[in-house]
Amino acid sequence: MSTFPGSPDTPGASPDPGASGASPEPETSGASGASSGASGASGASGASSGASGADAAVDAPNLDFAGTTPYEDYVQADVLTHLQHLRSDDPGEMVFLVTTQVMELWFTVIVHEWETASRALREDRVPVAMDALKRSVRELEALNHSWHPLAQLTPAQFNSYRGALGEGSGFQSAMYRRMEFLLGEKSASMLVPHRGAPRVHAELEKALHEPSLYDEVLGLLARRGLPVPAAVLGRDLAKRYEPSPEVEAVWAGIYADPDQNGELVRLGEALSDVAELVWRWRNDHLVATRRAMGAKTGTGGSAGVAWLEKRAQKNVFPELWTARSHV
Numbered sequence: 001m002s003t004f005p006g007s008p009d010t011p012g013a014s015p016d017p018g019a020s021g022a023s024p025e026p027e028t029s030g031a032s033g034a035s036s037g038a039s040g041a042s043g044a045s046g047a048s049s050g051a052s053g054a055d056a057a058v059d060a061p062n063l064d065f066a067g068t069t070p071y072e073d074y075v076q077a078d079v080l081t082h083l084q085h086l087r088s089d090d091p092g093e094m095v096f097l098v099t100t101q102v103m104e105l106w107f108t109v110i111v112h113e114w115e116t117a118s119r120a121l122r123e124d125r126v127p128v129a130m131d132a133l134k135r136s137v138r139e140l141e142a143l144n145h146s147w148h149p150l151a152q153l154t155p156a157q158f159n160s161y162r163g164a165l166g167e168g169s170g171f172q173s174a175m176y177r178r179m180e181f182l183l184g185e186k187s188a189s190m191l192v193p194h195r196g197a198p199r200v201h202a203e204l205e206k207a208l209h210e211p212s213l214y215d216e217v218l219g220l221l222a223r224r225g226l227p228v229p230a231a232v233l234g235r236d237l238a239k240r241y242e243p244s245p246e247v248e249a250v251w252a253g254i255y256a257d258p259d260q261n262g263e264l265v266r267l268g269e270a271l272s273d274v275a276e277l278v279w280r281w282r283n284d285h286l287v288a289t290r291r292a293m294g295a296k297t298g299t300g301g302s303a304g305v306a307w308l309e310k311r312a313q314k315n316v317f318p319e320l321w322t323a324r325s326h327v
Contacts, residue, residue, distance in 0.1 A: 087164035092157055099149050100170075106143040107175035110136050114182045114213050121216040124223065126263055133270040140277035147284045153292040162299065169300025170285075174200045177207075183278065183316040184212040184241030208238050214317055217271065218247065221264070226250050243318040251323035268320055275316045282312040 072078060083101065086093050113136035120129035170176065172193050180190075186208055194201040211219070215237065222228040229246045251268060254261045286308040289298075298304035315321050 088161040090160040092153075093161040093164065095149050096161065099146055103143060103146050104173065104175055106139060106146065107173065107179055110139050110143065111175060111178045111182065113139065114179070118182070118211065118213050118216045121213075121220050122211075124220065126220070126267060130267065130270055133267075133274060137270070137273045137277060140274065140281065144277060144281050144284055147288050151284070151288050151291070153288070155293060158292040162293075165299050167300055169298055171300055174204060177204060181207045181210075182213045184214045185314075185316070186212070186238055186240050188238060211237055212241065214241060214271075217267070217317075220267075221250060221254075224264070226253070241318075243322070248319040248323045248326070251319050252326040255323060255327045271317050272320050275320065278316055279312070282308070286312050 067073075068078075084094060084097050086097065113132045117129040117132040117136070120126070120132065174194055174197075177190050180186075181204070188208060191201060191204050191208065194204055218228050218232060222233055227246065228250055229244060232244050232247060235241075254264045254268060258265045286305065289308055290305050293304065295305050298307065
């Protein structure tokens with residue numbers, strides 16, 4: 001039974017519209033109004049559709065360029081993605097080559113950061129140096145993650161394209177060598193492989209004779225009145241940095257009084273973050289190589305794993321580690 005008032009099923013309601021004096025015309029008028037409303041709604045819908053089209057036109061990106069896209073002009077993606085000249089038919093070589101090229105790009109960024117930090121330290125702008133070091137920590141983390149695609153290569157997989165590498169080896173990387181020089185790991189013999197590339201050789205020779213990042217740190221400590229030995233400050237910059245008991249004592253004193261030396265403690269910790277990630281990089285390289293080729297001679301003629309093991313045992317910024325035993 002309907003509960004709407006005035007419906008035929010409601011008690012006391014008349015089925016004859018005339019019985020209640022009601023005229024049927026308003027119903028027709030109502031229908032017309034409904035039709036008019038529908039027409040109005042249709043008009044509103046059309047207006048909405050037009051507005052939507054206008055918005056879409058406004059939101060659409062520009063797709064028409066006279067030449068190459070601004071993105072391509074800036075990133076040079078076409079150049080980057082056509083630098084992969086494979087030397088074997090093995091599908092795994094592409095992963096190996098691209099991963100190595102990505103590592104080279106990270107080396108370039110990290111060298112930029114450490115050179116920025118070195119200049120800032122030379123000018124006593126410690127906050128600027130700290131910003132660059134902190135960025136380099138995130139970049140080193142990304143660099144270390146680059147090992148993941150190669151971390152589980154089996155000997156058979158690596159052998160399928162290893163012969164195509166010839167005598168090519170990572171220790172021949174000029175940009176990685178610049179990283180090592182900035183860490184104080186200097187060696188003039190490492191310029192020899194690059195004699196056939198004049199620009200690269202000149203850049204490396206310049207880096208060999210410039211202060212390392214750590215040299216700039218020690219210079220800053222000396223200007224702050226800390227007793228960094230003159231022999232350390234005046235050392236031959238083209239030689240590998242050797243640990244100093246006096247520098248160790250300086251760092252121990254800094255860490256023993258963090259309230260007085262807050263900025264230098266933070267600098268020391270940023271350098272320690274860098275050093276730790278460099279150590280992890282070397283160990284990841286060692287493990288990946290051990291899995292892929294065991295104790296075989298390296299592609300560049302090195303002792304392979306034995307050479308990498310020796311490298312992995314060395315700490316950069318050595319006194320920052322040994323000083324902690326005296327705090």
